[in-house]
Amino acid sequence: MMKIKTPKKGRIKRELEKRAPKLVETGRKTLILQGTKTSGLLNSVLTEIYHLKKESSVRYTRRNDNVRPFESGGETSLEFFSQKTDCSTFVFGSHSKKRPDNLIIGRMYDHHIYDLVEVGVENFKSMKSFVYDKKLAPKMGSKPFIAFIGEGFESVEELKHLKEVLLELFRGEVVENLNLAGIDRAYVCTALSSNRVLFTHCALRLKKSGTIVPRMELVEAGPSMDLVLRRHRFPNDGLRKEAMKTAADKPKKKEKNVSRDAIQGKIGKVYIPDQQLGDMNLPNKAKGVKRERREAKMNKQANGHASKKQKAGSD
Amino acid sequence: MEEARTMQVDLGNLMAFDSGHDFPSLPSSREELVEKCLEKGTELVQAIADALFNLPSTEDVDGPIVKLPQPTTKLPREKHLPKPKPPTKWELFAKAKGIKNRKKDKIVYDEQTGTWKRRYGYDRVNDDKDIPILEAKATDEVGSDPFAERQADKKKRVEKQNKNRLQNLKQAATAHALPSHIQLAATALPITGTQAAPKKVSKEELGNVAGLAATATASGGKFDKKLLGEKKPKHEQKHRKFLPVAEGTGQGSQEKEQTDRVLNKLLAKNSHEILNVNKAVTMYNVKKEKKRSKQKRDDSSNSSKLKPQKKVQKKPIKNGSATKGYAKKGSDTKGSATKGSAKKGSAKKGKSK
Numbered sequence: 001m002m003k004i005k006t007p008k009k010g011r012i013k014r015e016l017e018k019r020a021p022k023l024v025e026t027g028r029k030t031l032i033l034q035g036t037k038t039s040g041l042l043n044s045v046l047t048e049i050y051h052l053k054k055e056s057s058v059r060y061t062r063r064n065d066n067v068r069p070f071e072s073g074g075e076t077s078l079e080f081f082s083q084k085t086d087c088s089t090f091v092f093g094s095h096s097k098k099r100p101d102n103l104i105i106g107r108m109y110d111h112h113i114y115d116l117v118e119v120g121v122e123n124f125k126s127m128k129s130f131v132y133d134k135k136l137a138p139k140m141g142s143k144p145f146i147a148f149i150g151e152g153f154e155s156v157e158e159l160k161h162l163k164e165v166l167l168e169l170f171r172g173e174v175v176e177n178l179n180l181a182g183i184d185r186a187y188v189c190t191a192l193s194s195n196r197v198l199f200t201h202c203a204l205r206l207k208k209s210g211t212i213v214p215r216m217e218l219v220e221a222g223p224s225m226d227l228v229l230r231r232h233r234f235p236n237d238g239l240r241k242e243a244m245k246t247a248a249d250k251p252k253k254k255e256k257n258v259s260r261d262a263i264q265g266k267i268g269k270v271y272i273p274d275q276q277l278g279d280m281n282l283p284n285k286a287k288g289v290k291r292e293r294r295e296a297k298m299n300k301q302a303n304g305h306a307s308k309k310q311k312a313g314s315d
Numbered sequence: 316m317e318e319a320r321t322m323q324v325d326l327g328n329l330m331a332f333d334s335g336h337d338f339p340s341l342p343s344s345r346e347e348l349v350e351k352c353l354e355k356g357t358e359l360v361q362a363i364a365d366a367l368f369n370l371p372s373t374e375d376v377d378g379p380i381v382k383l384p385q386p387t388t389k390l391p392r393e394k395h396l397p398k399p400k401p402p403t404k405w406e407l408f409a410k411a412k413g414i415k416n417r418k419k420d421k422i423v424y425d426e427q428t429g430t431w432k433r434r435y436g437y438d439r440v441n442d443d444k445d446i447p448i449l450e451a452k453a454t455d456e457v458g459s460d461p462f463a464e465r466q467a468d469k470k471k472r473v474e475k476q477n478k479n480r481l482q483n484l485k486q487a488a489t490a491h492a493l494p495s496h497i498q499l500a501a502t503a504l505p506i507t508g509t510q511a512a513p514k515k516v517s518k519e520e521l522g523n524v525a526g527l528a529a530t531a532t533a534s535g536g537k538f539d540k541k542l543l544g545e546k547k548p549k550h551e552q553k554h555r556k557f558l559p560v561a562e563g564t565g566q567g568s569q570e571k572e573q574t575d576r577v578l579n580k581l582l583a584k585n586s587h588e589i590l591n592v593n594k595a596v597t598m599y600n601v602k603k604e605k606k607r608s609k610q611k612r613d614d615s616s617n618s619s620k621l622k623p624q625k626k627v628q629k630k631p632i633k634n635g636s637a638t639k640g641y642a643k644k645g646s647d648t649k650g651s652a653t654k655g656s657a658k659k660g661s662a663k664k665g666k667s668k
Contacts, residue, residue, distance in 0.1 A: 001503045005499070005500050006497055022397065025393060109391060143329060145329045145330075149355045164390065167388065171328050174327075175383065179379070181379070183364075186356065200349070216360045218357050243391035
């Protein structure tokens with residue numbers, strides 16, 4: 001006995017449909033939360049990241065003692081939160097003596113952990129400490145320019161991973177049409193060494209130049225910090241293959257042997273192999289067939305006797 | 316402008332990556348470092364802007380709008396690809412027969428009233444309840460209600476449709492293609508044998524289960540380790556109460572009281588004159604209710620007019636013993652009540668613990 005449960009309100013149905021898996025995906029939401037202990041610095045880092053991504057992120061302010069992404073059992077809470085808030089990226093901040101000012105940035109696939117990268121924050125400068133012309137201040141939700149500098153981002157696996165994660169975190173909504181008047185921010189990430197990245201957020205000033213393309217000027221606006229690579233976890237290959245699949249990947253199978261005609265419509269050819277009628281078995285053993293065979297046998301024997309008699313006669 | 320270094324621009328993401336540059340020596344002061352980074356950043360951003368502003372743009376009220384190309388960096392999906400829904404039974408049939416779906420209007424012209432009415436919903440076109448007269452056919456049984464039959468038919472059709480819908484959804488569920496807003500929930504576990512559905516256990520019953528297990532111990536579960544949040548049992552699990560070994564002064568002998576109680580109980584059972592009013596009233600009420608429910612059942616099955624009138628007979632009132640605790644009807648109730656009240660004290664003593 002089964003019962004069909006459907007939501008009673010249209011609003012809830014629409015919410016559920018928004019959260020359902022789609023062929024072409026829109027942007028990910030981010031969950032920002034903290035662990036057992038945080039420092040003041042880390043708190044401000046988390047709030048600033050939240051402000052940078054205001055529309056597409058959820059901030060949890062309570063301590064979560066049982067969240068330990070790198071341990072085997074410590075990810076169940078995260079997965080539960082991800083399911084409840086429909087967030088497939090998370091930024092988890094914690095502070096301990098061994099790992100001060102720690103940020104774990106992770107992604108999820110189907111609400112299960114896909115990959116993790118752990119960075120430490122150093123030389124943090126908050127948004128409030130920068131003084132600049134207020135007219136340039138970037139508006140919330142505008143699509144940013146992202147610049148990655150340094151060959152480390154290509155050669156070092158972890159930095160490559162970090163690049164991907166940072167891109168996903170900060171790129172904003174995937175849009176098709178962009179209003180050129182609304183460009184006002186840029187993120188610059190520089191690989192200073194094989195495990196250190198300088199991350200900074202700048203406002204853009206567009207200056208008139210001779211051509212259509214304006215001259216860009218970067219004014220440091222938002223938070224600036226050094227990210228020191230600590231631990232990381234790459235996604236396992238099978239999961240990665242599955243997650244990278246897109247709908248356009250598998251090309252539509254071409255229908256063979258089908259053609260269209262204006263008069264007849266859809267035409268196909270039916271190919272029949274040659275039939276060897278002599279070798280084929282009869283489908284059903286009819287009684288008549290058996291009797292015929294018996295009679296034939298008897299006749300053969302009779303002929304055999306007759307021929308023998310003849311031979312005897314001849315001799 | 317010559318580009319000595321390798322630069323990759325992903326216009327769909329507004330991203331630029333310069334893999335050629337390497338810091339040969341880190342500048343000493345932080346400010347210099349930051350400046351250098353910004354310088355490089357400006358270069359990259361300029362490169363993106365070059366490509367961006369050269370895209371064909373359409374003029375709009377807010378500003379020029381460009382159509383961004385698809386992003387080139389491949390990023391992992393956040394959810395799995397949705398599986399295609401298997402076709403439902405009707406869809407297969409329609410495909411086989413070549414039946415195409417025709418769009419229906421919400422408002423249809425109703426010939427009967429001459430107005431435009433909805434095709435479904437409130438005040439619809441062919442509503443069952445709007446039909447005033449149904450002509451009897453030769454095949455109809457005598458005494459059958461055609462309106463009720465029509466309703467029953469409709470109910471059957473609706474049930475069949477629901478069953479088919481459930482089957483289609485189950486098929487979709489096996490193919491992992493259930494629509495996102497629908498959930499299939501099992502209402503009852505499959506049982507082999509009896510048809511009865513398992514009864515839902517109430518909160519109280521669950522709370523009593525621990526107490527039931529505690530009766531297995533000699534101390535009645537008093538010293539059992541309790542879980543977090545478990546409350547003490549409501550009443551004593553011990554069912555036998557023993558008198559104290561040594562008795563204090565100032566009270567009557569408890570043993571004497573105990574034996575008195577037993578004696579009174581025995582006497583009360585076999586005595587004809589003691590009346591427990593409460594018990595009598597309860598017994599009377601129960602009898603009345605049973606009679607009433609029986610009558611109701613009988614009434615619903617047969618029509619009341621055809622049933623012979625039952626004479627409600629009163630029981631002959633006998634003096635004294637024969638009632639035995641039954642309440643006496645009529646004028647005698649008061650008398651018995653007073654009689655009972657005189658003996659009420661002792662009766663109460665006898666019946667109560």
